[in-house]
Each structure stands twice: as C-alpha cells, then as structure tokens.
Amino acid sequence: MNRLIIINAALILTISTPGSAETGKAPDPTAVERGLALFESNCQQCHQAEGVGENIPLGIRSPGFIPAMPLNENSHAWHHGDEQLLQTIRHGNKRMPAFDKVLSEPQMRDLVAYTKSLWSPRILACQGPKHMSCM
Ligand code: HEC
Numbered sequence: 001m002n003r004l005i006i007i008n009a010a011l012i013l014t015i016s017t018p019g020s021a022e023t024g025k026a027p028d029p030t031a032v033e034r035g036l037a038l039f040e041s042n043c044q045q046c047h048q049a050e051g052v053g054e055n056i057p058l059g060i061r062s063p064g065f066i067p068a069m070p071l072n073e074n075s076h077a078w079h080h081g082d083e084q085l086l087q088t089i090r091h092g093n094k095r096m097p098a099f100d101k102v103l104s105e106p107q108m109r110d111l112v113a114y115t116k117s118l119w120s121p122r123i124l125a126c127q128g129p130k131h132m133s134c135m
Contacts, residue, residue, distance in 0.1 A: 023081035023128040027113035035114025051118045066095045072118040081128035085112045
C-alpha cells in the first residue's frame with residue numbers, strides 16, 4: 001500500500017513538472033547568456049564569479065555562518081534535478097534569500113541554465129537522481 005502511494009506521488013511529480021525533462025540535458029546557449037547577467041546581479045555576491053562559492057576558512061567564520069557553496073561541479077549542486085534547483089532559487093534556504101518575488105519564472109529557469117553551463121558534459125550527464133549510480 002505504502003509503495004503504491006509513493007509510486008503515485010512520483011508519477012504526479014513527473015507529470016506536473018515539465019522542466020524536469022531537461023535534467024541532464026545541455027542548456028540552451030541563449031538562456032545561459034541571459035542567466036549569466038542575472039547571476040552577476042543577483043547571486044554572484046554570495047556564490048562568487050563562475051559559481052566557485054565562498055571559501056571562508058572555519059577559523060575565521062562567525063559561529064553559525066553558512067557559506068554559499070560552489071554551484072560549479074566542485075560541490076553537489078549537480079546532484080539536484082532542474083526542478084530542485086528551481087525550488088531553492090524560488091524559496092531560498094537558511095541564509096539564501098527567496099527569489100520568487102524578485103525574478104520571474106523564466107528568469108529563474110535561465111539561472112538554472114547558467115548553473116548547468118558550469119558543469120562538464122560528464123557531470124551534466126550524471127545530474128539529479130542519476131548521480132548515485134553514474135559515477
Ligand atoms: C545572501 C547570499 C546568497 C545569495 C544572494 C544567493 N545564494 Fe544561493 N545559497 C546561499 C547559501 C548560504 C546556500 C546554502 C543553503 C542555505 O543555508 O541558505 C545557497 C544554496 C544555493 C543552492 C543549492 C546548492 C546545493 O548544492 O544544494 C543553489 C542552487 C543556489 N544557492 C543558487 C543561487 C542562485 C541561482 C542565486 C541567485 C538568484 C543565489 N543562490 C543567491 C547563499 C546565497
């Protein structure tokens with residue numbers, strides 16, 4: 001019974017999130033270009049140029065400070081599918097602000113495209129749920 005409910009939930013998720021079909025696929029270059037401009041004005045202050053992240057040694061961090069992790073392939077952003085990345089951008093997290101009132105849905109999708117442009121083809125092919133079995 002439980003298994004059935006989980007399968008149903010997975011089906012509903014797949015059907016209601018058309019963007020997830022793009023997970024693991026190379027982004028459109030024009031979307032990447034628009035995403036870069038949006039990244040520079042909204043995200044770079046924390047995630048740094050080219051998404052290398054904040055590298056602040058533990059010893060000089062204020063207690064509880066959460067550094068913005070790399071969005072390139074050096075951290076685990078690529079473990080998330082497109083829709084999961086979008087959810088983080090929409091709603092933020094502990095330190096990261098929500099962008100759903102600041103950016104439009106297409107702009108947030110352009111930011112996902114830019115993020116994916118920071119990954120090599122090998123990493124891109126392993127994006128999302130596949131990352132567990134792919135490497
Ligand atoms: C004020 C700093 C700040 C800004 C601005 C910011 N972020 Fe973040 N981001 C973070 C932090 C810190 C985290 C880690 C989660 C947390 O605790 O907030 C994070 C997490 C993420 C993650 C999850 C990565 C993972 O590996 O799970 C994504 C994706 C992301 N940010 C994308 C963006 C994008 C795109 C923008 C611009 C629209 C942005 N962030 C703007 C600080 C920021």
